[in-house]
Amino acid sequence: MHQVEATVxxxxxxAEVSPETTxxxxxxxxxxxxxxxxxxxxxxxxxxxxxxxxxxxNSCLLLAxxxxxxxxxxxxGLGGFEYLHRLQTAFERLSSxxxxxxxxxxxISAKALLDENPAPTEPEIREALAGNLCRCTGxxxxxxxxxxxxxxxxxxxxxxx
Amino acid sequence: xxxxxxxVVPGSLDEALETMKEHAPHLKPLAGGTDLLxxxxxxxxxxxxxxxxxxxxxLRGVEETSAGLRxxxxxxxxxxxxxxxxxxxxxxxxxxxxxIGGVQTRNMGTIGGxxxxxxxxxxxxxxxxxLDAQVTVAAAGGKRQLPLTEFFVGPRQTALAPxxxxxxxxxxxxxxxxxxxxxxxxxxxxQALALVNAAASVAVEGGRIAEARxxxxxxxxxxxxxxxxxxxxxxKQINDADALREAAEVAVTExxxxxxxxxSAAYRRELIAVGTFRVLEEALAQTTAA
Numbered sequence: 270m271h272q273v274e275a276t277v278x279x280x281x282x283x284a285e286v287s288p289e290t291t292x293x294x295x296x297x298x299x300x301x302x303x304x305x306x307x308x309x310x311x312x313x314x315x316x317x318x319x320x321x322x323x324x325x326x327n328s329c330l331l332l333a334x335x336x337x338x339x340x341x342x343x344x345x346g347l348g349g350f351e352y353l354h355r356l357q358t359a360f361e362r363l364s365s366x367x368x369x370x371x372x373x374x375x376x377i378s379a380k381a382l383l384d385e386n387p388a389p390t391e392p393e394i395r396e397a398l399a400g401n402l403c404r405c406t407g408x409x410x411x412x413x414x415x416x417x418x419x420x421x422x423x424x425x426x427x428x429x430x
Numbered sequence: 431x432x433x434x435x436x437x438v439v440p441g442s443l444d445e446a447l448e449t450m451k452e453h454a455p456h457l458k459p460l461a462g463g464t465d466l467l468x469x470x471x472x473x474x475x476x477x478x479x480x481x482x483x484x485x486x487x488x489l490r491g492v493e494e495t496s497a498g499l500r501x502x503x504x505x506x507x508x509x510x511x512x513x514x515x516x517x518x519x520x521x522x523x524x525x526x527x528x529x530i531g532g533v534q535t536r537n538m539g540t541i542g543g544x545x546x547x548x549x550x551x552x553x554x555x556x557x558x559x560x561l562d563a564q565v566t567v568a569a570a571g572g573k574r575q576l577p578l579t580e581f582f583v584g585p586r587q588t589a590l591a592p593x594x595x596x597x598x599x600x601x602x603x604x605x606x607x608x609x610x611x612x613x614x615x616x617x618x619x620x621q622a623l624a625l626v627n628a629a630a631s632v633a634v635e636g637g638r639i640a641e642a643r644x645x646x647x648x649x650x651x652x653x654x655x656x657x658x659x660x661x662x663x664x665x666k667q668i669n670d671a672d673a674l675r676e677a678a679e680v681a682v683t684e685x686x687x688x689x690x691x692x693x694s695a696a697y698r699r700e701l702i703a704v705g706t707f708r709v710l711e712e713a714l715a716q717t718t719a720a
Contacts, residue, residue: 271437287434288434288435288436288437288480289433289434289435289470291467310471311467311468311471312464312467312468312531312534312535313621315532315534318534324508324537325533325534325537326534326537326538327464327534327535327538329467330463330464330467330468330538331463331467331538332437332460332463332467332480334437334482335460335463335482335484378533378534381533382533395620396533396620397533399532399533399619399620399621400531400532400533400534400535400620400621401532
């Protein structure tokens, strides 16, 4: 067994794991963070997307031991019952959730994009979400929500102080 | 459920190579994990030892050396997309890296890991072949360098001995700044495996093609050079479209595409011709600082 200690959503988390345990299993089963979903389990669907040291990765393809000493952000780190992240609010406002299974991964991928590029074009948004599949095929509303955030931000930047 | 294994994280290349010597062939190196984790999940007879390469500085970084541009095996596809030296000297590598998987896969997956899989459709292969890339492999007994053409032995087979590790990739100095182009044909834009991918590099002197390299992926047991097609265009004027068309037809005869569930061999032959023509045309259209 291996000891893993990582900063998860700003808090230190520890777990004792066998080497073959994925980060996704550890998030869900050891730490109770069930927002990240188990979809394909082979890195195609993106439902398990989390940020590790700021980069979006598929947590089903990382061993928990690999994040020892690193910083992990999951959907729970963006917002919760007390407040929602503006991406979550936009998804809610535009009904971008259908079954909702892909949404945590979609939102994490969108956050990774906006952290790097606050005003992406629609093709850039689509490219950034290419690794996130929606089984309801509800892509249009997802793109709409992210586009709306970028437009709001563009307006905010243009408005006089 | 994945069969368990021993997980080790060596802190230096020497330590890693000693570990490989001790445990080969029951050891698998772990780079980005985007292929290895899937393999571990699918394979009941997995490795006894998984060796995480993340602690080896020798496998990282992109740098100019007297021999050319050295790219560490652990450099990720995302790093290739953003690296200023690659942008300056071998921008076609960025084009190829951008077609690999989704963002998550590019953030994790490495160029060394991509090459070691040696799948015929690997996206980083054609540009590297078109630029005469060399690879350095190391074992506890020492290092050796070989051309990438010799590294690929067959489908999912490389020239690596069980105790050897891919350390870095070298683009020779003469190839830096050379006009080069990459095209990938898939069934969709995102996260697709190549039906055919193609790359070309050309050296132009006095309005003529002095040297050409054409490389094709997903059309043969390994990524291949289409050398007969290269000979067709060598010495021709850069605006000789007939020569490009002839090269495209010749390239088709150099490949052995297969029928599978993604595409028929006949369709792949069409794509080889179109791809060869376009990568030559695009490479010739570039202006070069060199």
